[in-house]
Amino acid sequence: xxxxxxxxxxxxxxxxxxxxxxxxxxxxxxxxxxxxxxxxxxxxxxxxxxxxxxxxxxxxxxxxxxxxxxxxxxxxxxxxxxxxxxxxxxxxxxxxxxxxxxxxxxxxxxxxxxxxxxxxxxxxxxxxxxxxxxxxxxxxxxxxxxxxxxxxxxxxxxxxxxxxxxxxxxxxxx
Numbered sequence: 780x781x782x783x784x785x786x787x788x789x790x791x792x793x794x795x796x797x798x799x800x801x802x803x804x805x806x807x808x809x810x811x812x813x814x815x816x817x818x819x820x821x822x823x824x825x826x827x828x829x830x831x832x833x834x835x836x837x838x839x840x841x842x843x844x845x846x847x848x849x850x851x852x853x854x855x856x857x858x859x860x861x862x863x864x865x866x867x868x869x870x871x872x873x874x875x876x877x878x879x880x881x882x883x884x885x886x887x888x889x890x891x892x893x894x895x896x897x898x899x900x901x902x903x904x905x906x907x908x909x910x911x912x913x914x915x916x917x918x919x920x921x922x923x924x925x926x927x928x929x930x931x932x933x934x935x936x937x938x939x940x941x942x943x944x945x946x947x948x949x950x951x952x953x
Contacts, residue, residue, distance in 0.1 A: 823922050830917045838877045842884075847872065863947065866892070870902055871943055875912045875936075882906070901950035908942035910935060 802809040841847055847869040855865035866888055874881040885902050892898045912935035920928060 827918055827921055830921050834876055834914055838880045864898055866898060867902060874909050876914055878911050897950060901946055904946035904950050905943055908946050909939045912939055
């Protein structure tokens with residue numbers, strides 16, 4: 780185990796030296812390629828920035844307006860039928876858009892119920908086993924200029940649902 784810890788300290792520097800060394804052996808102007816890649820990266824950031832700002836702003840508005848609490852209250856009868864705690868509804872919904880906003884809601888649950896409670900364990904597992912579907916789709920599809928998403932959204936939502944169900948089951952089991 781100590782060997783893996785030791786190796787982990789040097790993995791990134793070794794990888795950088797390997798890439799630079801391989802480029803030099805191939806007679807590639809490594810610095811020029813790096814600068815070109817950085818320029819392309821900055822273009823991607825500029826293209827993605829409006830989408831990211833829009834997503835983060837809309838999540839902030841939803842959270843500050845109390846709309847998430849209204850949604851949770853409205854869906855709580857259905858959640859009770861499915862043995863799903865209504866306190867998990869806002870986290871489940873926001874996690875589709877923003878992981879950092881979901882983390883804020885998780886901390887609220889920790890303060891209210893405690894991190895070692897069943898709800899605390901469930902929300903921890905839920906956030907680890909679900910994805911920010913809309914954020915990921917917007918970032919990658921905008922960057923790759925994909926117009927038709929086909930079944931990506933359906934697959935992402937189904938996998939998130941599977942993660943939510945699994946998190947409830949695992950938290951009760953553990």
